[in-house]
Amino acid sequence: MPETAIETLLGVDVGSTRIKAVLVDRAGVERRVAVGPTPFAAGPEGVEMGVDDLLTAVAAVLAALGPERRAAVAVGVAGMGECGAPLDDAGRPLGPVIAWFDPRGGEIVEQLTRSGGDGLAARTGRRLRTVSSVAKLGWWVEHGGRAPGGWLGVPELCVHALGGAAVTDPSLASRTGWYDVAARAYLSEVAEAIGVPLAALPEVVPAGSVAGRVGAAAAVRFGLAEGVPVTPAGHDHLAAAAGCGAGVADLVDSVGTAESLVRRLPAADGLDGEVLRAALELGVAVSARPDGEGWAALGRGPRAGPVLAAVIAALGGASLAELDAAAIEGGGVDGAELVEAALAGAALRVPSAPAGEVWGAVLEELARRTAGAASACARLAGPAERVLVAGGGARSLPWLRAKARHLDAPVWRAGVEAAA
Known part of the structure; x- marks a missing residue:
């Protein structure tokens, strides 16, 4: 890092419409801000985006921060909490990120609501709707997708691409429909009902935990310094509450x-x-x-x-x-x-x-x-x-x-x- 560079923290927020990135110094002063579109697009099946399209869009927003982004000493990624993508055993995408507002998954919601009722809703902290991760992943498996070896939400996909492990945090897990918010544990019966191995779901760690460090390839793609720690930073609305x-x-x-x-x-x-x-x-x-x-x-x-x-x-x-x-x-x-x-x-x-x-x-x-x-x-x-x-x-x-x-x-x- 050049001697004149000011150490900053990099925050990324992947929203439904826009991707935002901000560099703040140790005093909390914003140094640079960049914004770009989230690449959801309507296709034959509905509204979705490819994982690589997502990561390319994030890289473009980070590039707009300019060379100052290389002075970032830590990276946190927050964002929408329901969308995600199925992965194979090696962490490669098996399918797209289906938008949370896409209506697919209604039959999965009906199935789980019939079997779980209010008891399931109370454990997951919300009534299941098609916006839930479980609805989209269940739809994908039911319509020909093979049982995934992994699954990550949008912020977690970004953390993983930067060099982090396949982890999530409690607030993001709480948006999925397969997480018991009081017990802070996955619901094996929900995963089993949609044909997803419990082992495919990411480890839950507190936001701010070091999930890994920016690797060599990620440093080139995202323009960051190699070795910088990365972390999931939470569901966007809850992250906003903490941030203000x-x-x-x-x-x-x-x-x-x-x-x-x-x-x-x-x-x-x-x-x-x-x-x-x-x-x-x-x-x-x-x-x-x-x-x-x-x-x-x-x-x-x-x-x-x-x-x-x-x-x-x-x-x-x-x-x-x-x-x-x-x-x-x-x-x-x-x-x-x-x-x-x-x-x-x-x-x-x-x-x-x-x-x-x-x-x-x-x-x-x-x-x-x-x-x-x-x-x-x-x-x-x-x-x-x-x-x-x-x-x-x-x-x-x-x-x-x-x-x-x-x-x-x-x-x-x-x-x-x-x-x-």
């Missing part, structure tokens, strides 16, 4: 393609069945935290990213910044109808009103739905003292104002935007 310094009384509103409300659970001595059953009734997911120290509640907010993209397109393609500047609060437009249509993928019937009024109504409706998820978290973990908004949505001032009108605690913009 959330305390036990804070509710973190992590806004990306999807929106999650994150709140620590007061369960230092263990997570009992009563809490898990209450979470199910409230529609709140429960996850182990990335470091394995306790648990968190995750309220499911609206899929704001696709909604806003659909509204922007319907309004003629104006930028988000332009629409934010024109936003009108308290107009007569029905935001609920527009949000419902966007979530259903239907054509939007935009009323003959100023674009700013339409935009303001949509933000108001999204904020109202966020407040519903926040209320469910409060019933489980108690009222929050403040709300920290992180992610791309934190840049929108009218959206923050709308949230402040609907949420029961003061709303603050977090000091960091992304999980990285």
